[in-house]
Amino acid sequence: MKYNYHVPVSTYSRSLQYMPTDHAATHCTPSHCTPTHNASSHTSTTKYTPAQHNTTRIPSYSKVSQYSSTQRTQTAVQPAPVIPVTPAKRTVHFPNDIIFQDNVRRGDTEQIGRFIRARKVRVDTLFHSGMAALHEAVLTGNLEVVKLLVKYGADVHQRDEDGWTPLHMACSDGYPEIARYLLSKGARTEAENESGEKPAELIDPDCKELVKLFEAI
Known part of the structure; x- marks a missing residue:
């Protein structure tokens, strides 16, 4: 018990x-x-x-001892601000010949005259296409540009890289008005390209106006 x-x-x-x-x-x-x-x-x-009991209790965990001043300093440091970088603008500069060729293809007579008067280009220069300005103007069918280029000294006898004259192109592409104008400026009907073809041999039989034009010569 x-x-x-x-x-x-x-x-x-x-x-x-x-x-x-x-x-x-x-x-x-x-x-x-x-x-x-x-x-x-x-x-x-x-x-x-009482002697056997120590009233002062020392904790085993201390925040102060485990958290150093270095860590406090790192926490207080603020990250540096990120400044956005604006990329520099690129400006593409094209050669004058390319700009002039584009003006001819678009039929911009004002820019064509400005380029030629400023002597930025030569009207007899062959472009990367293998043709001169007058050939390019004929292919667009723009009679006004053709006349302007001839006025500024373009040669109606000039050949491209394949030996074609502006008259060859006018006959091949079916532009009777341009062919008539070139003939009036002395374009040769007997000129042959590298393949031995004359302008009249490139005329489409269905283009009656061009056929009659060359029959009358």
Whole structure:
């Protein structure tokens, strides 16, 4: 039994063996416990003394020790602002010959005259297409540009890389008005290209106007 109730109360005393270090169980012997009727006069004998208990508790975890000043400095440093870089604009510059060729193909008579007067180009220059400005103008069928180029010194006898004259092209592509104008400027009907063809031999039989033009010569 945990307590012996047959023992008189006056002979009851309590002896507590408390070991806080290893948490040992309390041994109570009823024959040695002597309680009194006044609770304030009750005393208990124990082996637990204040000297055995250190009231100052040192925690094993310290935020200050684990968080160094270097880490605080790194946290406080703000990242440098990112400044967007605007790429430089590129300007493409085309050679004057290419610009002049484009003006001829578009029929821009104002720019054609401006380029020639400023001596930015020569009207007899062969472009990368293998043709001169007058050949390009004939292929577009623009009689006004043809007349302008001839006015500024374009040669009606000039040949392209395949030996074609402007009259060859006018006959091959079916432009009777341009062919008539070139003939009026002295274009030769007997001129042969590298394949030995004359302008009249390149005329489409269905182009009656050109056929009649050359029959009358």
